[in-house]
Amino acid sequence: MIGFVVSEDVANLILSGIEAVHAQHSLPLFWTCGKYEVFSGVYTGLFFLPCDDEILNTPLIFSPVKKPVDYPEFDVLISMLGGLNSRVNIDPSDLVDPALV
């Protein structure tokens, strides 16, 4: 899965930023990329923020259709994460808590 791997503090900062974008557009919070703890692999202990094509192109509202990439605030948040080239590809199994299996 493609996305950013960051500390929990940075993950929370990004999610707060997404929430602020909703508020700036007078909308309730209805969408985030989500944050997911990494339990195994080289990024163990950090948090994953999904940012693949599906996330980037999620249809958010109509008239006209807007996706995350259509908001200027999106570029600001992505730049805070180091840009799209800073994304990594991790195995979905790395997000599975082994204690629950």
Added chain:
Amino acid sequence: MAGILYIGNQLQIGSKSASAILEPETQAYLQKLQLVGVTPTLSQKTAINNWYVTGKAQGWYSSLKRFYLPIWGVAAANAICLISGLSGTFNGGVSHAAGYVQGNGSTGYFDLGVSFSSLGATVANGSILALCYSGPSATPAVMCGTFDNASQCAYLQHNAATTVIFDWNTFSTVRVTATESAASTQTGVYLVSRTAAARKIYRRRTGAYDTFTGASGVDAGAITTSNINCMRDTRSTNYSNGQYGAFGVGLGLDDTAASSLTTSTKNMWEQTTGLVLP
């Protein structure tokens, strides 16, 4: 032939004004949809209005605390609650198709932003509804619910290829199990209800309606306090990639209310989407 025309919020048939006027709940929901760019057709408005009318007449509407119709193709519209007007939050990889939402099975889920506790549910009083259009490719996969611990949980789950399960408050020991054929065909309107009398799964499909009954009696423990999630276990596991056209939670329902709610939900979903529930 008399035509049917909506003028504002009033239904007119021919030259006569009918007694049918859009319910205030319908108007409120339509206004919320309009703010995010969705304009339902006349037939969709009628179907939604009929759901509200039936619910209030049959009595189950007051027991429902949250209900979502994620059929509109955009996250903002799909997140709007038909009961409260509030919005839940979609997270991760979720596809918003015409007629349903579908998680990607690894990160996608819907957070209702509210707990069973705050909705007034108790250890002997609660319900969950999910309309599944196509089952998941792997199990276990949660349709809707929460899991705080083994004595505080409430969820409806595609458990295995041949079982759908309902645990209310207690993990496993007083479980209700519905028999199925395969994970992909675990479809229909599933309503699970906990009342003081019993725990039940009601499953409505086209041409079939089945009830599965579990044990009665009061559970130990306390009602779960975590936010209710759909398409995953709240412990961030058991993600579902099934296709879902409705979610609901609320208080416990009896057999009569369950039959009416599942029928009305099936009808509303089919009439607003043009799809046929398997």
